[in-house]
Amino acid sequence: MHLYLHIPFCKQACHYCDFHFSTSLSQKSALVDALCAELILQKDYLPSNQLETVYFGGGTPSLLSESELAQISETIHAYFTISPSAEITLEANPDDLTVEKLTMLRRYVNRLSIGIQTFDEATLRWMNRAHTATEAEVCVNRAHEAGFDNMSVDLIYGIPNRDDSMWQADLQKTLALGVPHISAYALTIEPDTAFGRWQQKGKLPPADEALAASQFETLTNALTTAGYEHYEISNFAKPGLYARHNTAYWQRRSYLGIGPSAHSYNGHSRQYNIANNARYIADIKHGKLPATVEELTVADQVNEYLLTGLRTQWGCSLNELNVLYSADFAQKQTNDLLSMYKTGWLVREGDRLRLTESGKLFADRVAATLFVDQ
Structure with missing residues (x-):
């Protein structure tokens, strides 16, 4: 962890x-x-x-x-x-x-x-x-x-x-x-x-x-x-x-964020601490966590993985996307994937979707194109 x-x-x-x-x-x-x-x-x-x-x-x-x-x-x-x-x-x-x-x-x-x-x-x-x-x-x-x-x-x-x-x-x-x-x-x-x-x-x-x-x-x-x-x-x-x-x-591991404005992630939700030092100190003194919790939907988890995973040399695992999505991701997103392959910004290598060198300049756009709906 x-x-x-x-x-x-x-x-x-x-x-x-x-x-x-x-x-x-x-x-x-x-x-x-x-x-x-x-x-x-x-x-x-x-x-x-x-x-x-x-x-x-x-x-x-x-x-x-x-x-x-x-x-x-x-x-x-x-x-x-x-x-x-x-x-x-x-x-x-x-x-x-x-x-x-x-x-x-x-x-x-x-x-x-x-x-x-x-x-x-x-x-x-x-x-x-x-x-x-x-x-x-x-x-x-x-x-x-x-x-x-x-x-x-x-x-x-x-x-x-x-x-x-x-x-x-x-x-x-x-x-x-x-x-x-x-x-x-x-x-x-x-x-x-x-x-x-x-x-x-x-x-x-x-x-x-x-x-x-x-x-x-x-x-x-x-x-x-x-x-x-x-x-x-x-x-x-x-x-x-x-x-x-x-x-x-980038690989969706759980982490704990401590301090004002820090974020935490446990696999199914995110937690955001208040970005105010005085209020953070006051809440903690009273034994209260100054945090907002956001439960992540399936779409949230898929889209976050695309946004972060595609930035790395390892890319995104289609098997992991399938597990998160509870469906065949490549089949559901066929048209968008074909569009990204055609631009030359994305390639599929076995189980992995990876950005090309030119695609690294457009990482956020590639990920957003592949996002799934809520």
Whole structure:
């Protein structure tokens, strides 16, 4: 089973981010207490209490002090069993990763996911990132020296008014750092962000889909040539070093989400925690789970599997679709499947439906075409 913990605090707000977080750290200690209390309240949510992965996400989990990280870790160990081979990941910003911080983190986690985004100083400032280009490079080398052999870095492409040379430079620098896992995302402009407000006022051009598609192709070619497997649309890994936690999401495994705005999934329903720190803390103090439960219909489960499974190199199993749908999926969706085969975006290989290289640019459209009705 799999555990996600949302740490909803950041030093400052990146201009593109619409995740739930606060830049005020005044409630951090109370929030950690509430996380631990929710872990106890939710200890029986999963079919098994043995954890194969634990993921500290956010926000910025690298803002946690050692005492706070120890408190959470001790609570997890008290109420769950952690597999000896468990992947324990913590998201981190480069400016937090001092030698001392990395030494401390090694006592609690065995994998880092570092939010670099770009090595270009001007673009980091434009995005309102808290770190510098130098810190981005130095922190990866420090993490290697601290013993973090398993780590990932995040990059962003498709940035307006930034030419291909900057993107190529980001890729070259990332490859030179020798990280085993790279997550790369096209910049999306969400309404409730600084970029979204800039765009509404005409201060930021719309996303350039042609630029993003071109840079996605550059990304794919550079990383696969360098020996990375393109195992999910936005994720590349050296052989065998996939992000096990995220892969569990894409493969419909059960997981428990702890913290404000966190989601949980148990195979037949989803649970959504309230995205409000103060109300989350207050409800947990009163022994109440601040969550909304959504029972999933057959169509929900089929469509979610198509949406996530098609993003991966493994694609979707027709046998699994048949079990979920209680019918022959391929027969029911014959016309839509033929349409997707004809476009060259989808192929069938034995039991599997997989996106082609060109289809990866249209993953959501392919999945939506194959969706079944309620």
